[in-house]
Amino acid sequence: MIKTVTTVPYTDQKMGTAGLRRKSKVVLQPNYVENFMQSIFNVIGDLKGKTFVVGGDGRFYNDKAIQKIIKMAAANGVSKLIIGQNGFMSTPAGSNVILKNKADGGFILSASHNPGGENGDFGIKYSNASGGQIPSSISDKIYQETLNIKEYKICDIPDIDLSELGTQDICGMQIEIIDPVKDYVEMMQNIFDFPAIRRLFEKGFTMRFDAMNAVTGPYAKKIFEEILGAPTGSVVNYKPLPDFGGLHPDPNLVYAKELVNFMFSKKAADFGAANDGDGDRNMILGKSFFVTPSDSLAIITDNFKLIPAYKGGIYGVAKSAATSTAVERVAKEQGIGYYEVPTGWKYFVNLMDSKRITFCGEESFGTGSSHIREKDGIWAVLFWLNIIAATGKSVEQITHEHWQKYGRSYYMRFDFEGVETSVADKMMEDLEARLPELCGKEIEGYTVTSAGAFVYEDPVDHSSTKNGLIVRFNDGSRIVYRLSGTGSSGATIRVYLERYSQTDLNNDPLLMLTEIFKIAMAISEIPERTGKHQADVVT
Ligand code: G1P
Ligand code: ZN
Numbered sequence: 001m002i003k004t005v006t007t008v009p010y011t012d013q014k015m016g017t018a019g020l021r022r023k024s025k026v027v028l029q030p031n032y033v034e035n036f037m038q039s040i041f042n043v044i045g046d047l048k049g050k051t052f053v054v055g056g057d058g059r060f061y062n063d064k065a066i067q068k069i070i071k072m073a074a075a076n077g078v079s080k081l082i083i084g085q086n087g088f089m090s091t092p093a094g095s096n097v098i099l100k101n102k103a104d105g106g107f108i109l110s111a112s113h114n115p116g117g118e119n120g121d122f123g124i125k126y127s128n129a130s131g132g133q134i135p136s137s138i139s140d141k142i143y144q145e146t147l148n149i150k151e152y153k154i155c156d157i158p159d160i161d162l163s164e165l166g167t168q169d170i171c172g173m174q175i176e177i178i179d180p181v182k183d184y185v186e187m188m189q190n191i192f193d194f195p196a197i198r199r200l201f202e203k204g205f206t207m208r209f210d211a212m213n214a215v216t217g218p219y220a221k222k223i224f225e226e227i228l229g230a231p232t233g234s235v236v237n238y239k240p241l242p243d244f245g246g247l248h249p250d251p252n253l254v255y256a257k258e259l260v261n262f263m264f265s266k267k268a269a270d271f272g273a274a275n276d277g278d279g280d281r282n283m284i285l286g287k288s289f290f291v292t293p294s295d296s297l298a299i300i301t302d303n304f305k306l307i308p309a310y311k312g313g314i315y316g317v318a319k320s321a322a323t324s325t326a327v328e329r330v331a332k333e334q335g336i337g338y339y340e341v342p343t344g345w346k347y348f349v350n351l352m353d354s355k356r357i358t359f360c361g362e363e364s365f366g367t368g369s370s371h372i373r374e375k376d377g378i379w380a381v382l383f384w385l386n387i388i389a390a391t392g393k394s395v396e397q398i399t400h401e402h403w404q405k406y407g408r409s410y411y412m413r414f415d416f417e418g419v420e421t422s423v424a425d426k427m428m429e430d431l432e433a434r435l436p437e438l439c440g441k442e443i444e445g446y447t448v449t450s451a452g453a454f455v456y457e458d459p460v461d462h463s464s465t466k467n468g469l470i471v472r473f474n475d476g477s478r479i480v481y482r483l484s485g486t487g488s489s490g491a492t493i494r495v496y497l498e499r500y501s502q503t504d505l506n507n508d509p510l511l512m513l514t515e516i517f518k519i520a521m522a523i524s525e526i527p528e529r530t531g532k533h534q535a536d537v538v539t
Helices: 030-043 062-077 092-098 136-149 182-191 195-201 216-227 257-263 293-302 325-336 346-353 376-392 396-407 422-436 514-524 527-531
Strands: 002-006 020-023 051-058 080-088 105-109 120-126 151-155 166-170 172-179 205-209 271-275 283-284 289-291 314-318 337-341 359-362 366-369 408-419 447-457 464-473 478-483 492-503
Touching: 002 216, 020 105, 030 062, 030 120, 030 136, 030 151, 051 062, 051 092, 051 182, 062 080, 062 151, 062 166, 092 120, 092 151, 092 182, 092 195, 092 376, 120 136, 182 205, 182 216, 182 376, 195 376, 195 527, 205 216, 216 376, 257 271, 257 283, 271 376, 283 293, 283 376, 283 396, 289 293, 289 396, 289 478, 293 314, 293 325, 293 359, 293 366, 293 376, 293 396, 293 408, 314 325, 325 337, 325 396, 325 408, 337 346, 346 359, 376 396, 408 422, 408 527, 422 447, 422 464, 422 478, 422 492, 422 514, 422 527, 447 514, 478 514, 492 514, 492 527, 514 527
Parallel strands: 051 080, 051 105, 080 172, 205 271, 314 337, 314 359
Antiparallel strands: 002 151, 020 120, 105 120, 166 172, 271 283, 283 289, 359 366, 408 492, 447 464, 464 478, 478 492
16 A cells, blocks of 8 residues: 655755745645655654654644645554544644653644635644754754655555544554543643632633634633633634634734734723634733733743742743843842743753753743743643732733833834845845944944844754844843744844833833834844835734
8 A cells, every 4th residue: 555656856845943834835736745744754764663743723734734644654654643633733732742642753734823724824843752843953954855855655545534533543553533632631730720710710700812713722612611611702713714714823913903902992801812823822911901922921930939830949941032031030030040042942942851941932922831842822821810810910910010020121023024035134144244343332322232143052952053133232222133934935024122121111112112123224224125114013
């Protein structure tokens, strides 16, 4: 039944910040998925005795791609696949299933927060036995393999029914179809104080969770409504749809508009939250109140003692360099380790494995802990609910008290999308060359204290990664420039702005950052070079 099929390489199968992400139309090309998967199998080598976890966020092509992966895994000698029922599994649940079963790795079929459907994006994320996505050293090898691929192996059998739980044999390989929600729920019950959160809902506390027609719907229904007793209807857009119902499943102020409008209306619930396509991102809202992900990480870290699983103590905390410095002040106060890494969750994995950190987060609506090796949307929502249940305070009150204690980092991100790749590359290159001259200079009343590339040396494997450019000012303000590594066409320039104040706590972030924005545009020449005077997306 095993067939060897000849193929020709594609030259664009290089993984980005998180796996391979392309327009669905690109992935639909003949042998596109097959080439990529065979290259991974070739790089792993001997697959006998190996177990992998497979699932996806249910987007367009999830069902077709998963069949190919199953048949190819069998043909390549994989011993066992653990598959989410109907091919569904969120990214954090997948990481948990890998760790719980001591599997050798896993594949999550998702382009994360990117839109889905025939005109949207598709993607494949590959994790190893750590439960986290592979390091660049391995993805580079896989990319080389994709450039030389000549044939792939596949089992010539009809499609497999993934709707029934249980075990079966496919082409000599065992497949186990599991309920993707069950293990995840159990893990959450072991971390948080579910009885306390239940009591909160019993007292009439209200929430709205927007699953954005993506994978977390079934997880959220089960956890928030069924187990914790939030009123039916608290979880909205809970049915995963192949095109996410036309939504851009990215939980931020721009794309989660429906939830934001509701939470800023008179009818608002006490608490609002949303997750992205594959369930690893989160947004936290109070009544007419938005918590930036950078602040969320700082608040979570400052409140670890309220959570059963962490009250014994935490190791340390890490953030991506682009994320605001709010959590740095908490780490100092708590006397715990603090790390700054490049953008991408994979850079946290070594720090967690070596027990240097417990919590980590990114400004891009990612928060998580060492319970798994991916960011975890529902985990963050439960963390907030647990803080609220333990303190009896509102989201706004918790955040305001945090600012009073630590000061406030005003923070925003400006994305310039659809820029020609060569223009974006040249802008970054020229800016990097100019940065040293800026040191010590005063611009619009701000003095530059340092300016240059962000270079990270991993304390565990000593690999070195360069990611983005940082300009720091004498008052603690910062500008970070980066090119996105998750887009499926053209380039996106990200500009991250931060300004710290110990006294001015209730101002408008846009107002507070106006001057820094001007400086950021002037020194990078983004308007002149891209023709864009305003960002396409501001979060
Ligand atoms: C973006 C985010 C980054 C996140 C990644 C995957 O990557 O900025 O923080 O880890 O998505 O969710 P970027 O497009 O900036 O490379
Ligand atoms: Zn995601």
